[in-house]
Amino acid sequence: MSETTGSVLEIRDLHVTVGEGDETKEILRGVDLTIRSGETHAIMGPNGSGKSTLAYSIAGHPKYTITGGTVTLDGEDVLAMTVDERARAGLFLAMQYPVEVPGVSVSNFLRTAATAVTGQAPKLRTWVKDVRTEMEALEMDAAFAERNVNEGFSGGEKKRHEILQMGLLKPKMAILDETDSGLDVDALRVVSEGVNRAKANSSVGVLLITHYTRILRYIEPDFVHVFVAGRVVEEGGKELADKLEAEGYAAYLKADADALVASDAAALLSGSATA
């Protein structure tokens, strides 16, 4: 099994674009983050701020182009790894929109993934027990294992399935991309408990991406980062989440707009100065 103590995921000045040619758009504009084992970091930000892009860029989705900066896990260059190598190195992404894979059963998928991540096929007896225990804890019916991956799953089932994988694959660092979105209170509680169990059972570092503070009542963050227009604009402890709950993102959005105007003005001035 992977060594899960003392890991560190470091993101330095990460710049990411999407699209090609004239359509290229910069989404991440210099992200700095450091996540250590056992820590839970909440990334909060308005829609379109680039939170999901950060998650998918770390996981290696081909849609995104890294134009600058570094991502390392325990000093290893994550950006040089393929998607599957990143997972085997200990990164896990719980997706906001998990993908259907017709004809592939959950049990087959989980076993294949566990084999890939640990480098050997899990021992059948303990594996079956582990899966069953984890599924029961997530209040998932046993028949679930025979269904096709994400096919016809409800929103809540998809998210439980993501957290089931997190529990079984035991990553060093887990990125949870809006795992709370679309969940009712019961599902949110079950899913959050699953994350907390994984935290208790291992020293997984968690990067919790969310739009709302709701999930933070269940999963307590050690750090809160406010994410606006592709970068972290403020950092603090969990009290920052309370402030966001009360005040929303409006102040940050305005400040960011002002900053953009200011930088445009500065560019204009320097342009005219050289003219």
Added chain:
Amino acid sequence: MPENTDTPDTIAGPAESAALASELFAPGVGAQAGPPTTPASDTGTAGAGPGSHSHGGPTPTGSPAERFTSADPDDFAVVTGREEQWRFTPMKRVRPLLEGADSDARLELTSDLPDGVELTTVGADDPLLKGLPEPVDRLAALTRVRAGGATVVRVPAEAQLDRPVTLSLRGTGSDDVVWGQTVIEVGAFAKATVVLDHSGSAKYSGGVVVLVGDGAHVELISVQEWEPGTAHGGQYDAVVGRDATFRQVVVTLGGDLVRLVSNVEYAGPGGTADLSGVYFADETQHQEHRLWVDHATPNCVSNVVYKGALQGEEAHTVWVGDVRIRPAATGTETYELNRNLVLTDGARADSVPNLEIETGEIVSAGHASATGRFDDEQLFYLCSRGIDAETARRLVVRGFFADVVQKIAVPELADRLMGTIEQRLGALPGLEEQDVEQGELQPA
């Protein structure tokens, strides 16, 4: 690079269907005066109104509102390859069948018959043959005549078979065309699974008719695991009795040419037809599956799912799915789906769904057709769990087929077919030789 094209196109989905149908089609306006026509470039007229609804790109789908049928081969013109029914078929490969002479050549038949099932032959003048659905093309008509009778499988009324009826049909490599006609007659309220298991090498043209008695449940599985060099043509007809259920699974893996035309008609209200298929073509293969579901009685259901994969230069598959809902067929529920997975460059998948609706009083009618590369989002999902890209690709293709194959109610046969598919996947070129397309989907 081929684009992923996806045209889910539902006139009324099962959930919102009734409401939507009544919204689209005012009561009484469904029936048309003349026979409906299929406009040449009618792409995507969902919701435009009752009448024809077809996809197929700029070329005419050409599926006629009324199909000509006849038991006399000479009522059909000699096939040139320009006819709508034949335009996709490589003439060079099908000509040996079309021009084949009368012959005594036969497929080697091995049968496994559960108690109570009768296997017999009848002569050309047997009244049973007169009542069968008529041939829809020249090859089928030639076959009906040249077969000179039929092999008949009879399952008595109310029989509940303890195992499948299996007819293993093996080609012995004869150059003469084998002409065959099989009739499967299942009595009322019986429950039967019939397997036609084709193997070996042959020039074979075989008609199959399944007569599904009232309230009966019949599953027909037709497996084409021919050796290379084989040409196989055939018309499959099912006549579905009142409140009966007919399920057909067609699995085409082998042979140089396989061209199967599957027709369904309902002898009474309340019938269900569930037609599935998988096909896997490589560079030496042309696999063509044409379907015609004719809803002419009320409250019947049809559901069509065909999935195919192609690999290698000049691999060619054709799927034409025609569904017609006639004015009398109120309460019809129909959906058809064709998906093609193009594994390598140079392969070609034609997919032509065609839906003609002549009454607004239906439960739902829809179709979808998609031909494309691997779904990158699926691959990303699997890889993000540590699964290497090659294994992920295999899982996806395997799953793509298993989706249909797992419907086969004979587990050992399903396992055998998945085994063959796995073997074929072993020949997949490595990932590095292929472009992997950029996904256009989320994350948002």
